[in-house]
Amino acid sequence: MNGIVEWGALGQVVVAGLLVGAGIPALFALGLRLLAGTTAAPRRATAAADRTSPERGGPVVIPRPPVWRLVAAVLCFGTVVGAVATGIVFLAAGGHS
Template sequence: MNVIEWGALGQVLVAGLIVGAGIPALFALGLRLLAGTTSADAPTTQSTPARGDANDASSRVVAIPRPSPARLAGAIACMGVVVGAIAFGLVFLVSGGH
């Protein structure tokens, strides 16, 4: 007598990994691609002001370059897959979820 249906358990495991880990990983990858990189020649901060100075926030300059077109396309693709998965899940649940 086989109590555990191994085929069904495997399907649930694969679906859980795809939805539970794959979609958030794609979202994180999309954000990472969208963030861009810092270049070695661009200064990240201009100066370090003394504590208590009223002009602390205005004296700092942060340079974050735009991501390259390839990184931007990758980020858009990742976010598109995530949005598509969310839309598919909502449509699936609204239609009865069967």
């Protein structure tokens, strides 16, 4: 240990933490958005929505997302799942001590 604060390790944690810790939720949100459609997606009031209020809206109905959206969403979710798998492998390898 050199000094009171290990600046090098701290810097790595902050940078990697921001990339992974903030990037994964963002990718997840992006994936959902790609699947669910855009802000302007048409809505259909369902029975469930009628009971509460029209503002809540029913499930977003889009004819079928274009293929590129599906592929991009799969890529997003795939990265997320990959990151989680890496985390589990890291734990199992005894890296967390």
